[in-house]
Amino acid sequence: MRRRILQISAALLVLLAAGIALLTFGHDTVMNTAYPRKYEEYVVYYADKYSLDPLLxxxxxxxxxxxxxxxxxxxxxxxLMQITEQTFDWIKGKIAxxxxxxxxxxxxxxxxxxFGSYFVSCCLLRYQDDLSTAAAAYHSGWGTVDALLANPDYSPDGKILTGFPYPQMRRYVQKITDAYTQYCEIYGPAS
Structure with a gap:
């Protein structure tokens, strides 16, 4: 009977170890699929060119x-980065x-x-590297963000947005910041 208990215990330990490994591997696979790094050659190149974190x-x-x-x-x-024709024309005049x-x-x-990397870098430069404000500008334009910065309800210092009055802008900023947090958690900080 004692031998049988030891065999069952050993089998349970093996199953437990296999389950933990599967959960860990499965979680990593799911997260890597949900937060992929496609087009890595271009992303890494242009991130370096414009001093950006590729994960961003x-x-x-x-x-x-x-x-x-x-x-x-x-x-x-x-x-990929959803650039409008007006923004394309502006960027083309700057870099090409x-x-x-x-x-x-x-x-x-x-x-x-x-083009998108250049624009992200311009937004970050314009808004003191504040990701939320830069993301709002990428989404809604500099004019909209500049007008919000002039309103103390949304920007006490006139430089960084602390509030996002438009639901679509607020959701977009949240998506960008959440995605960046996830990418950093999955792949680690930029090296």
Whole structure:
């Protein structure tokens, strides 16, 4: 009887160890699938070029298009980082004025990540590296954010938003910050 109890105990320990391993591996697989790092060559290159954390760019891409290079919004924003034609024209004038790029080129992952990375870096630079304020600007535009910064109800210091009065903006900022937190937890801090 004692031998049988030891065999059952040993079998239970093996099953428990296998279950823990499966849960750990399964959790990692699920999280890596939910928070992928697609287009890594372009993301890492342009993150380095514009002094960004690649995990931050993944957060924007995941939030904007869920990694669909052919995504198009109801306002006509295109590609992985959902860039509008007006923003495309502005960025093109800054980083590619002589290149024969058109708005349709935003369906190309490298072009989209290049332009989107530049714009994220501009938003962060303009808003003192505050991710929430920069994300609000990426989503709603600098004019909207600048107007909110002038209102002490949303920005006591006139530099950083502490409140987001528009539900869509608030949800977007929350999605970006949550995605970035998850990416950092899964993949660790930028090296």
């Amino acid at each position: 760019l993944y957060s924007f891409i995941r939030t904007e298009s869920n990694f669909d290079p052919n995504a198009e919004s109801n306002v006509g924003a295109r590609g 004025p002589e290149e024969p790029l058109t708005f349709d080129d935003l369906y190309d992952p490298e072009t989209n990540i290049r």
